[in-house]
Amino acid sequence: MDLEVRHLKVIRAIDEAGSLTRAATSLGLAQSALSSQLKRIERALGGALFIRDRAGAQPTPLGELVLDRARVLLPGMRQLQEDAQRFAQSWGDIPRFRIGGTHGPLLGALVDRISAMHPDAPVNTFTSWSVKEICDLVGAGRLDFALIGVCGESPPPAADQLSWQAVGRDPVFIMLSEEHPHAGEGELELGKLAEERWANAPGDGCFGDCFSAACARAGFTPLSVFETDTSSCIHLVQVGRAVGLCRATFPPTPGIVTLPLAGTPLSWRHLIGHHPGSPAAGAAPAAALHARQVHSEAARRNARYAEWLAANGQFGTAS
Template sequence: MELELRHLKTVRAIAEAGSLTRAATVLGLAQPALSAQLRRIERALGGELFERGRHGVRATPLGELVLERARIVLPAVTELQQEAVRFARARAGREAERLRLGATHGPLLGALVDLLAAAAPDVQVSTQASWSERELATLLAEGRLDFAVTGACGTAAPPDSEHLAWEEFAVDPVFVMLADDHPLARTCEVELAKLADEEWACVPGDGCFADCFTAACARAGFAPGRMYETDIASCVHLVQVGRAVGLCRATFPTTPGLTTRPLAGTPLLWRHLLGWHPATQHTGTADTVLAQVRRAHSAVAARSDSYADWLAGGGRTSSTLP
């Protein structure tokens, strides 16, 4: 077997995670598959790269040598790829005849595509959805996306903010999704503490939202129960059948069988962000997309009855939040 870049990335992921179990989760692999892949890499390199123990793995001297080289090779290859993409785009003098958009928020992405199609009918728009903010940031850095619509909770920094441009275009409260027949579904707002005995559902992410949610529950006097991290359709189903209550952005659209309600005191906030690589986008294009995504957010928010009611009842709009 010849050594490839993906093998170095695997070795790095194992070292950073400190265990095969955690590394398998990060890489989206089953642990047996990762173990088998590591054995093949070790055979190709002539020896064991990690010592296995009860508390995880530790790099051997050979492993340290490989990791040291990987820390040089991987960033260099990534930088080469990014520079090549930027050079090719600048060389071709490409204008905005097409836009490649990525997003973690389906309704907002749909509204943005609609507005861009109306404003620039000659522009070809393609989209890519992902639950991972980091994946979208990587695609931006590699020149495989032009813009990404994603977000962060609280004051967390967006991914790769050193190299990418990020502009906050809205801040929303996080709401809770309840089945229509849930005892709290008819209340104007829900005290987080009253959900202490519930199981939860939300869309996965690789930011700090899970930690922020756990901290909010701790402030409310309890530790949250089981959390189902799954796609939005599955979250909706789990809430509709009463298996769990869900966490969602306030802009979540009105859905049959579901009620969304604000959490009292707004313990969790979601900052909507538009990202792009400043070396590959004209300022005018970025300004246009930013203006349209703000309009898209307003349109999506208006379609959420519970959010509109909350705002009408005195909730602060995103333009007045810090």
């Protein structure tokens, strides 16, 4: 017999009642039935859980061990059930989904997941290089959720207006042409790229300044930085015109390899936010869970990142 939650409830009831007779009454069972059930539980666990005499039932050392674990597990199971019920109910309150995000693969994957769950609900998206613009639209009620990223340990934007939950934390990788001399290395010192030109997507955060600071610590100033859309960045890398900066979840792309930088001088945090007073607030925990699942799947698709994560547990999908 495998131990089940209901068995833990029986053990706890006997301990709280102090006797099988009173426990049977509280559980709505005959004493003989409770006694038989307790014997089956004790056989499954390998020993007596209670000493029974005229004074009642007192836990044995094994019983104390089981009770200690039950005091943790039973509230946890109750919380799980309550969270699951809220999760199941929250999505039904929103007739449509309006999601804003910066350019990247996570937004598309989140839309795909929500569309699969709610095939009849409209899903609208808005993309922008400007995190501020997206946050302003969420604050004004024109978007329900913002899926964005911030550099390093920068605080979330509009923290006085929006509520944020962590999705994941990634190192910034570099993109190289597969013909690049360093393409076969496991990781790369930033200083080895001092003579390169760079390609990166634009944004209104501090990433550009943080990149310049990292280069300065490595002993050089970037020759030039092409700020352009993702497709153009990929093209410039593929033809060997530039080295690209990318999130570690960047998907496998023909002609390109991605590598971690030694010492992880740059990092990126993915966040999902909503306005606490909006109709979407009830669905925020579910939205965050789906965003984390999307992030975890993206990390697994990049074999280089999945290998790197195994040795760098402080990064990856938020729990």
